[in-house]
Amino acid sequence: MIKNIIFDWSGTLSDDLIPVYTATMRVFKKLGLKILTLEEFKEEFILPYMKFYHKFKKDVTKDEVDKLYLPEINSVGEPKLFPRAKDILEFLKNKGVKAALLSTHPEEKLNKEIRNYGLQQLFIDVNGSIYDKVEAILEIMKKNEFKSIETAYVGDMVHDIKAGKRAKTITVAVSWGYQSKEKLLAEGPDFFIEDLDKLKNII
Secondary structure (H helix, E strand, O other): OOOOOEEEOOOOOOOOOHHHHHHHHHHHHHOOOOOOHHHHHHHHHOOOOOHHHHOOOOOOOOOHHHHHHHHOOOOOOOOOEEEOOHHHHHHHHHOOOEEEOOOOOHHHHHHHHHHOOOHHHOOOEEOOOOOOOEEEHHHHHHHHHHOOEEEEEEEHHHHHHEEEEHHHEEEEEOOOOOOOHHHHHHOOOEEEEHHHHHHHHHH
């Protein structure tokens, strides 16, 4: 029985592909790199995000990228929640399922978006600016006394599924995020859903 769900944010609950793409391409411009189309970005983008940047500029550092990216992501406008995201979080809380959140999204920006969406009371733990998701999942589980067999991790990228598996959680891939169904299914998630409401069936 699933008693705890750890959610990824970008591409899973927050529909922020366009703001993230726009901010990233502004960073590319500042680094003197060729601008990618949206489809090229979706095809090339991977986590951890420095693996993505190093595809195009081998010598760029994480500090450089972070300093360039933060003002850009704060200036491109606010994303929206995916349909039914808040409803599902409220459903989980009413069912006694504990929800935690982790994201590579800058922590200050993440907390701002959660406040804007009115989600503060729906998560027992929020973690932004995450680079190593495996470590973060394990820390969340230890801190909140989650058992791996009772915990699901929900994400939209190959890295999410790999991280969830390495942390020995139940893995749930979603169809509406940054990466394709084919890439996600190739990682063998425990569940693949095309509608957030399907989480009700899983728990």
